[in-house]
Amino acid sequence: MQSIKPLMEELYEIELNALEANDSFPKPPNWRLSPRAVRTFIIGQEEPLLLEGKEVEVSRKFYGNDALVERAIVTLAGNRGLMLIGEPGTAKTMLSELLSxxxxxxxxxxxxxxAATMEDTIKYSWNYALLLAKGPVREALVPGPLFVGMEQGILTRFEELTRCPQEVQDSLISVLSDKVLNIPEFGEQGILTAKPGFNIIATANTRDRGVNEMSSALKRRFNFETVHPIKDVKLEAKIIESQVTRLLGASGITPEVDETVVQLLATVFHELREGVTAEGKRIDQPSSVMSTAEAVSVYYQSAMDAYYYGSGQxxxxxxxxxxxxxIAKENKDDLEKLRSYFTSIVRARGQVGGEVWKSFFEARNQLK
Incomplete structure (x- = not known):
């Protein structure tokens, strides 16, 4: 049965198999691919690989700083955790999924x-029926993601770490430092040591800073990498188009993505995010997140609207x-900033012969 959101290892299974079959470079303990092959999987390569006599293209999956990807891989090969921080919608989660x-x-x-995450959620809990019947035995223990990662020597992903209470965050300190998890209920045998290959990839939004600030002790046990928004409008448009095409296909809709509308949308999001237009004019920035992910959502919802209620265009x-x-998600007053953008920028572009900008300006009555 088709999944709404397939796992990365399922979505790119053929590419991963091809990379593993052709990988002759040194690998850290328990890694399926070498750091070179992991890098290739994430940022792609032009030359196809051979798998069982067939050519396999390795596509680029993460558009951003290639050096950041390399640093992230090196961090995970070492003994420090990896912390990916940045604005919402900058593909931090996707990068952590690809790495894993x-x-x-x-x-x-x-x-x-x-805010509701508890320590037993991440480490381990108990099947209380078995616990009462047999006592604290391994059979009664329900492993959490941290336990699984340490026991199997695999990565544990920790999404939105700064949303968790500080006492839950600090429970990671001993695990990251000593690679040991204590299970007091097991007595003298209650120590789980991490197998080689274990590490933690955490993500955090910079907009959540101050919600549950990480302690200095925990920060020292992570290498921090900041994932920035995409600066190139053409590249952002390319990402929007490819993501929308994939989403529409998954919804059973024949994708018909209008490149001129995608380019317009990428330009609008880029300018509102940066607070300056392509002509160098300063504009008011909304407080809402103007990420590439939000741009994808806007076009996708518009395309779904057109498919079910319109002609498909x-x-x-x-x-x-x-x-x-x-725009109004964070602060409804930001709509005034969008109206100002329409009045000063969109109107001018429509007047100099930009048909798509003219149509965009004529739809300003939808700003309510």
Whole structure:
């Protein structure tokens, strides 16, 4: 049965098999691929690989700083955890999934950090029926993602670490330092030592800074890498187009992505995010997250709207309507900044012969 969101190791299984079959470089203990092959899996390569007599293309999956990818891989090969930080929607989670899929073929060993996350959620808990019947035996223990990672020598992903209470965060300190997990209920045998290959990839949004600030002791046990938004408008448009095409295909809709509308959307998001237009004019920045992921969502929702309620062609009215919803998500007053952008920038571009910008401006009545 098809999954709405397949695991990375399932989605790119053929590429991973091809890379593993052709990988002759040194590997850290328990890694499925060498650091070179992990890098190739994430950023792609032009030359195809041979697998059982067939050529396999290795596509680029992460668009950003290639040096950041290399540093992340080196960190995971060492004894420090990896912390990916950045604005929401900058593909931190996707990068952690890709790293896990390439290194240990398991991206599902994950903790989703929330305010309700408890220490037993990440380490281990008990099957209380078995605990009462047999006492604290291994059979009664229910391993959490951290336990699984240490026992099997694989990566543990920790999403939104700073959303967790500080006492839960600090429970990672001994694990990252000594690579040991204490299980007091087992008595003298209650020590789990991590197998080679174990490490932690954590993510955190810079917008959550101050919610549950990490302690200095925990910070010292991670190497921090900042994932920045994409600066190139053409590259951002390419990502929007490819992601929307994939999402529409997964929804059973024949993708018909309008490149001119995608380019317009990428430009709008880039300019509102940076606070300056292509002409160098300063504009007000909304407080909402103007990420590539949000741009993908705006076009995808507009395309779904067109498919179910229209002729299949994305209409500017729908695009502006979903854009305004994104802008007003954090602060409804930000709609005034979007109106100002339409009045000063979009109108001018429509007047100099930009037909798509003219249509975009004419849909401004959807800004409510």
């Amino acid at each position: 899929a390439a290194i240990c073929r398991n991206s599902r060993n994950t903790v989703q950090g929330t 994305v209409k500017m009215d729908a695009l502006v309507r979903y854009l305004s919803g994104t």
